[in-house]
Amino acid sequence: DAGVIQSPRHEVTEMGQEVTLRCKPISGHNSLFWYRQTMMRGLELLIYFNNNVPIDDSGMPEDRFSAKMPNASFSTLKIQPSEPRDSAVYFCASSLRLRTGINGYTFGSGTRLTVV
């Protein structure tokens, strides 16, 4: 199993540009989570999906952020327009949500975003 795959690993963009981060969860996992990590705020949950349906997007900071999960094997997090304060490491994680029992998350390696 290749694990959770995120792309790109690094992204440097100019303020105002659109940024799209991509995530491929582990095959068979039915929950997907997007997190943002910064020194100031730590690890923040932005949004999560169960069975491709967004369940809780209360962590999405602004309307500039949007996330989609068109199918079970792909999700995107888009920032438009990007701002310097969006600079952070963005992690995607997936999990198998069962009716009983609990599984932890498997995290991707993250995308380090720098907005200049």
Added chain:
Amino acid sequence: AQSVAQPEDQVNVAEGNPLTVKCTYSVSGNPYLFWYVQYPNRGLQFLLKYITGDNLVKGSYGFEAEFNKSQTSFHLKKPSALVSDSALYFCAVRDGPHAAGNKLTFGGGTRVLVKP
């Protein structure tokens, strides 16, 4: 609502000495508890979890954690720390099997520095 606190931003320990990383939690029901480790420029990796049963849980890399319901704590421990244990450690909690979704709440993280 569920929450988790890691009271120490950083823990310093000499190699070979015991290591403890503290975590306390708050949930309305029975907790599901997790520890994750993050090495530099990497995603979070699962260490161990407590769901039910024995209060002492053993995990990867020689780590263990003790669930204490009366103190609402789940401290991570290692009897003899290694320099390679230097990393960022996260405690996480989920509010039992009936909680909606599959959402974990993470603590702010504790940086562990093991000195030779």
